[in-house]
Amino acid sequence: MEQFATEDQQVEAIKRFWSEHGTSLIMGAVLGLAGLFGWQYYTDSQISAKETASQSYQAALESLINDENSQPIEAVMNSEDVAGYASIAALLAAKQAVDDGELDVASQHLQQVVSQSADDSLQQVATVRLARVQLAQEKYEQALTTIETVTNEAFSAQVEEIKGDIFSAQGNFDKARMAYSTALEKNMNNRLLQLKLDNLAVSAG
Known part of the structure; x- marks a missing residue:
């Protein structure tokens, strides 16, 4: 700020500055505080949602382990997929169903x-498992179509x-x-794959 010769000039300059910019400064401060408290509210809401989802998931997991009623699992699966809990609950329910x-x-x-x-x-895990289920159902073409959508290396x-x-x-x-040979190249230590490949020679013969 420029230097002023007298106190009166300084006071007048401050009044003039406040008159010109005071409203903007107040609005900026209000918006800043609103943003701060708004973000805090959003963060607290997110934490609360995740805690609730975690508790629901824990209840679902316990009911699955203890072979109790399926209501907790269904509740998690039908809820918003916070932190992936609904998807994980669905995967667990699918395993239990199998x-x-x-x-x-x-x-x-x-x-x-x-x-x-x-x-x-x-999604990729679920797709792989879905293809296995479809194979077990003898829906071979459907299983092949499903497994070909898995793109993760x-x-x-x-x-x-x-x-x-x-x-x-x-x-x-x-x-x-x-297919077995390609799989074995990617996973050399898989004895089950080697066994499948060996048995295939017997079946083909």
Whole structure:
């Protein structure tokens, strides 16, 4: 600020500055505080939502482990997918359904994750498992279409193995051999894959 010769000039300059910019400064301060408290409210709301989701997920997990009623699991699956809990609950429910021999139910849970999860990794896991369920249901073409949508390189060995399983179930042993061989190249230490490949030679013969 420029130097003023007298106190009166300084006072007048301050009054003039406040007259010109005071409203803007007040509004800026108000908006700044509103933004601060608004962000704090948003953050607190997010934390609260995650805590609630975590508690619901824990209850669902306990009910699954203790083989109790499925209401907690269904509640989590039907809620907003905070931190992926709804998707994880659906994956757990699908596994339980497979263990119970309810493949149609398992398929529904897995399709929910594939279509609704915002987490790509969970989607890929669900897709791989869905293909396995469809294979078990003898829906071979559907299973093949499903597994071919998995694009994450981390699942490439599993993708080829499942393709091999599908082709083998269809009696297409040449394609099954190629798929198993590719899977084995990606996962050299998988003894089960090697066993499948060896058994394939016997089946084809």
